[in-house]
Amino acid sequence: MERQTIVILDLGGPNNQIIARRVRECNVYCELLPFDADIQTIKNFDPAGIIIAGSVNDRQITLDKSIFELQVPVLGIGQGQLLIVRTLGGKASVQDSKYQKAQITVDSTHSLFEGASINFEGWVNQSAKVDTLPLDFCSLASIKQNKNAAIANDKLKVYGVLFHPEYNNTQDSIKILKNFLFNICKVSPNWTMSFYARNYIKSLREKIGDKKVLCALSGGVDSSVCAVLVQKAIGDNLVCIFVDHGLLRKNEADEVEKYFKDQQGINFLRVNAQDRFLNRLKGIRDPEKKRKIIGEEFIRVFEEQAQKIGEIDYLAQGTIYPDVLESANVKSHHNVGGLPKNIKFKGIIEPLRSLFKDEVRQLGLTLGMPERLVFRQPFPGPGLAVRIIGEVTKQKLDILREADAIFREEISLVGLDKNINQYFAVLTDMRSVGVRDEERTYENILALRAVTTTDFMSAKWAKIPHSVLERVSSRIVNEIKAINRVVYDITDKPPATIEWE
Numbered sequence: 486m487e488r489q490t491i492v493i494l495d496l497g498g499p500n501n502q503i504i505a506r507r508v509r510e511c512n513v514y515c516e517l518l519p520f521d522a523d524i525q526t527i528k529n530f531d532p533a534g535i536i537i538a539g540s541v542n543d544r545q546i547t548l549d550k551s552i553f554e555l556q557v558p559v560l561g562i563g564q565g566q567l568l569i570v571r572t573l574g575g576k577a578s579v580q581d582s583k584y585q586k587a588q589i590t591v592d593s594t595h596s597l598f599e600g601a602s603i604n605f606e607g608w609v610n611q612s613a614k615v616d617t618l619p620l621d622f623c624s625l626a627s628i629k630q631n632k633n634a635a636i637a638n639d640k641l642k643v644y645g646v647l648f649h650p651e652y653n654n655t656q657d658s659i660k661i662l663k664n665f666l667f668n669i670c671k672v673s674p675n676w677t678m679s680f681y682a683r684n685y686i687k688s689l690r691e692k693i694g695d696k697k698v699l700c701a702l703s704g705g706v707d708s709s710v711c712a713v714l715v716q717k718a719i720g721d722n723l724v725c726i727f728v729d730h731g732l733l734r735k736n737e738a739d740e741v742e743k744y745f746k747d748q749q750g751i752n753f754l755r756v757n758a759q760d761r762f763l764n765r766l767k768g769i770r771d772p773e774k775k776r777k778i779i780g781e782e783f784i785r786v787f788e789e790q791a792q793k794i795g796e797i798d799y800l801a802q803g804t805i806y807p808d809v810l811e812s813a814n815v816k817s818h819h820n821v822g823g824l825p826k827n828i829k830f831k832g833i834i835e836p837l838r839s840l841f842k843d844e845v846r847q848l849g850l851t852l853g854m855p856e857r858l859v860f861r862q863p864f865p866g867p868g869l870a871v872r873i874i875g876e877v878t879k880q881k882l883d884i885l886r887e888a889d890a891i892f893r894e895e896i897s898l899v900g901l902d903k904n905i906n907q908y909f910a911v912l913t914d915m916r917s918v919g920v921r922d923e924e925r926t927y928e929n930i931l932a933l934r935a936v937t938t939t940d941f942m943s944a945k946w947a948k949i950p951h952s953v954l955e956r957v958s959s960r961i962v963n964e965i966k967a968i969n970r971v972v973y974d975i976t977d978k979p980p981a982t983i984e985w986e
């Protein structure tokens with residue numbers, strides 16, 4: 486098969502995954518590597534093309550020149566272009582990282598701009614300057630104060646654009662990216678999730694044969710898609726363990742069980758460990774302690790079950806690509822579950838390791854999973870324990886589960902579940918005075934939290950219509966006696982976090 490992988494050399498910056506996602510959206514497989522990855526690592530991917538993107542402020546870094554001797558097309562985007570210019574002997578500089586929209590005029594006769602408008606608007610770092618082009622390069626575009634807004638050396642197949650086609654997802658910017666991929670790198674748009682599923686299932690069958698695989702199922706999107714994919718490859722040699730720690734939402738454990746038991750041939754083991762978790766959480770108020778206890782207990786339950794099953798060869802995990810990319814700086818509490826230490830496996834299987842979240846969802850749909858499971862909102866590993874401020878008790882869990890279910894039901898009834906990325910109820914540890922049936926009450930205060938976000942690193946509080954909030958609040962205080970006041974959290978992240986603990 487022709488070379489099909491695009492390697493993206495990442496210069497850093499907060500938007501480093503956007504270009505990779507845009508390439509994948511063109512149905513082309515790509516891998517993100519640090520810009521100073523050694524040349525052998527790059528070669529190992531046998532790339533069909535290289536994109537250099539991201540934002541460095543003039544750190545006087547240069548690229549390894551041998552990148553340009555691999556005889557594969559290279560495209561530098563934004564500061565990637567500046568680095569190409571500098572590495573190949575031209576002069577370029579950048580002062581700050583302020584981006585603005587600018588009018589760009591391009592040479593539409595060149596294959597990089599084929600089919601794009603001659604003039605279009607793009608995001609540009611206004612302080613970026615290309616003073617001298619390297620030998621044998623020509624200019625393909627200009628911006629008001631910059632005549633080298635795109636550059637090319639067709640013989641070397643090295644290109645650069647000073648603007649960011651990945652930021653404004655317009656027809657023109659997608660066209661430019663597609664031209665590079667399809668006209669210049671000559672890859673085919675065959676990276677689809679059904680292609681991926683077919684190949685993965687075939688290769689996993691070859692790799693695993695009739696060996697046994699264990700999977701820890703949380704019921705979340707990633708572990709569910711992982712389990713279904715592995716099951717399609719090896720059938721009942723996959724055993725899924727679902728630890729019900731009692732900190733799930735209303736009916737969630739039963740729904741997960743029902744879905745997986747209904748799936749033909751899934752070996753599904755539900756462990757009812759609710760009491761164990763509650764006992765260990767007794768008297769614990771500190772959020773980090775709660776997380777640690779839940780993580781440890783989870784592994785203990787998992788290990789005990791695995792030992793009962795007997796010899797297991799592989800462990801399957803739903804690690805996804807952003808987890809891999811961010812593993813260096815991910816908060817430890819986001820890895821609840823971790824890896825069991827007392828069970829020896831021949832290896833770990835991570836079928837989603839190269840996929841972004843939207844690809845995982847697409848894969849789930851391709852595998853025939855229902856939308857309600859595939860488009861689930863994220864739910865933290867420690868579950869409702871971090872949505873009950875202070876000590877977790879069975880009674881508080883029951884109150885919170887009911888209130889949360891009402892909130893979620895009302896949100897999806899008005900179709901807001903498609904626009905709000907995460908929404909849930911929090912049981913505070915405060916009580917307030919109220920009146921019910923002309924009697925004074927002294928009951929719990931419940932908070933509602935709803936946010937819109939793309940990456941969950943920052944988030945905006947969701948502007949839910951007052952009429953919806955009113956209905957949610959009135960249902961909650963009417964249907965749940967233990968709550969007499971409902972408040973709505975109107976704080977962005979930062980400075981707040983999405984969860985309250």
Ligand code: XMP
Pocket residue numbers: 776818819820821863864865866867907941942978981982983984985986
């Ligand atoms: P924060 O509260 O840090 O949450 O703004 C960002 C995203 O991470 C989820 N989250 C967790 N997920 N274990 C998890 O698996 C955790 O301990 C945890 N804490 C927060 C949170 O739900 C949100 O989606």
